[in-house]
Amino acid sequence: MKISIVGTGYVGLVTGTCFADTGVNVTCVDIDEKKINNLKKGIVPIYEPGLETMIKNNVEKGRLHFSTSLKESLDQAEVIFIAVGTPPGEDGSADLSYVLAVASEIGRHMTQSIVVVTKSTVPIGTSKKVRAAVKAELDKRNADIPFYVASNPEFLKEGNAIDDFLKPDRIVVGTDSEDAEKVIRRLYKPFLLNNHPILFMDIPSAELTKYAANSMLATKISFMNDIANLCELVGADVNMVRKGIGSDSRIGNKFIYPGIGYGGSCFPKDVKAIIRTANSYNYPLRLLEAVENVNEDQKKIMAAKVKNYFNNDIKGKTIALWGLSFKPNTDDMREAPSKVIIKELVEAGAKIKAYDPVAMDEAKKEVEDSITYGQDPYDVLIDADALLLLTEWPEFRIPNYKVMSKLMNHKVVFDGRNIYDMNEMNENGFDYFGIGRSQ
Numbered sequence: 001m002k003i004s005i006v007g008t009g010y011v012g013l014v015t016g017t018c019f020a021d022t023g024v025n026v027t028c029v030d031i032d033e034k035k036i037n038n039l040k041k042g043i044v045p046i047y048e049p050g051l052e053t054m055i056k057n058n059v060e061k062g063r064l065h066f067s068t069s070l071k072e073s074l075d076q077a078e079v080i081f082i083a084v085g086t087p088p089g090e091d092g093s094a095d096l097s098y099v100l101a102v103a104s105e106i107g108r109h110m111t112q113s114i115v116v117v118t119k120s121t122v123p124i125g126t127s128k129k130v131r132a133a134v135k136a137e138l139d140k141r142n143a144d145i146p147f148y149v150a151s152n153p154e155f156l157k158e159g160n161a162i163d164d165f166l167k168p169d170r171i172v173v174g175t176d177s178e179d180a181e182k183v184i185r186r187l188y189k190p191f192l193l194n195n196h197p198i199l200f201m202d203i204p205s206a207e208l209t210k211y212a213a214n215s216m217l218a219t220k221i222s223f224m225n226d227i228a229n230l231c232e233l234v235g236a237d238v239n240m241v242r243k244g245i246g247s248d249s250r251i252g253n254k255f256i257y258p259g260i261g262y263g264g265s266c267f268p269k270d271v272k273a274i275i276r277t278a279n280s281y282n283y284p285l286r287l288l289e290a291v292e293n294v295n296e297d298q299k300k301i302m303a304a305k306v307k308n309y310f311n312n313d314i315k316g317k318t319i320a321l322w323g324l325s326f327k328p329n330t331d332d333m334r335e336a337p338s339k340v341i342i343k344e345l346v347e348a349g350a351k352i353k354a355y356d357p358v359a360m361d362e363a364k365k366e367v368e369d370s371i372t373y374g375q376d377p378y379d380v381l382i383d384a385d386a387l388l389l390l391t392e393w394p395e396f397r398i399p400n401y402k403v404m405s406k407l408m409n410h411k412v413v414f415d416g417r418n419i420y421d422m423n424e425m426n427e428n429g430f431d432y433f434g435i436g437r438s439q
């Protein structure tokens with residue numbers, strides 16, 4: 001089987017590589033020549049554990065190819081995935097111009113029947129536009145070639161993308177025909193072992209499923225952040241409450257960890273997008289509006305705690321940060337809560353020294369020039385008046401209290417992810433503030 005994937009971002013690359021791994025002949029296409037040349041040399045543009053090795057392996061086996069020519073990739077391809085970006089436009093809505101440009105190009109160059117699958121996260125109704133764009137080009141050249149359209153949203157988590165792809169909880173596919181269903185079922189067969197289900201449905205349902213899933217997860221997080229803040233007021237420990245509710249299988253124990261607010265390229269964007277879609281039907285999604293508001297406030301909570309601790313005067317104080325990326329195992333800084341925290345602290349006159357195992361290069365492009373970066377976690381603690389744990393990278397989990405005590409000017413830790421044991425911190429002489437844990 002031969003397929004092609006357009007867009008070598010995180011979704012396109014992971015999808016293409018994982019399909020190639022099952023023996024499918026995959027061509028990954030991108031207009032960015034530099035990116036394609038680098039990929040041919042084995043240089044991967046994103047940090048995703050395991051991906052580089054897997055790409056190399058499949059390139060060597062001759063089943064994963066990189067190209068700048070969509071036209072050539074169409075030759076004998078049975079399926080083409082559109083996995084290009086949909087950046088927010090000026091008004092915040094997803095810019096579909098890349099997706100539709102690819103659809104038009106497919107229509108211009110296809111010579112045999114093909115299934116056109118949208119994998120990018122797109123607003124509900126986009127598949128219709130994709131179909132129209134392909135059809136318009138076919139009509140222009142009087143070509144009567146049948147084609148099918150499908151929507152196949154992805155549910156990968158950054159940092160765990162390969163595992164998520166290889167062992168999916170479910171695969172969701174919206175199609176317009178049985179023929180398309182047959183081809184896609186064959187393609188995904190290797191991933192359906194161990195009862196991982198593939199769910200076929202109509203196209204609008206598949207498109208909405210993606211937004212509903214991310215919004216539901218964002219809702220769980222904002223709910224727990226709200227409960228955590230209440231815990232602090234009533235003298236409860238959110239870790240206990242979390243375990244107490246999470247053991248009810250109707251609630252479940254995943255995605256109920258409070259923290260400093262959700263970030264990344266998906267939840268913030270997708271919650272906004274579904275609210276916008278609903279508004280266009282005059283149906284305000286009041287619950288999700290609240291989810292968003294709670295999240296915005298939660299990103300400011302750490303800075304407020306630090307200011308409060310220092311009696312609202314942090315001018316000239318040195319604050320050390322451990323972690324910058326929106327979550328561990330990625331260098332992604334998009335919508336990272338760390339950016340809001342840094343802004344608040346810098347505005348209040350604090351000096352910031354930050355360390356992140358992989359995201360510092362990305363951070364340098366996006367945050368205040370005034371902050372400085374360290375070589376390792378302890379480097380940033382020299383003369384620090386406080387330490388803020390912002391991303392729960394494994395290397396921060398077992399801190400060396402002796403070294404910390406020696407280096408820090410003032411012994412206080414603000415733990416934005418609740419990874420530390422409060423008693424242990426106190427026993428080692430540190431003031432400790434978590435999220436939703438009363439002192």
Ligand code: UGA
Nearest residue numbers: 154155156157158221255256257259262263264266326327
């Ligand atoms: C999310 C979804 O989990 C994926 O299923 C989906 O495919 C993806 O979006 C997407 O639409 O492409 P991702 O953004 O990579 O994946 O990251 P998550 O692991 O979901 O974390 C998102 C944010 O929520 C992070 O800032 C994380 O720290 C926060 N979070 C997560 C919490 O604060 N508490 C939790 O219990 C879980």
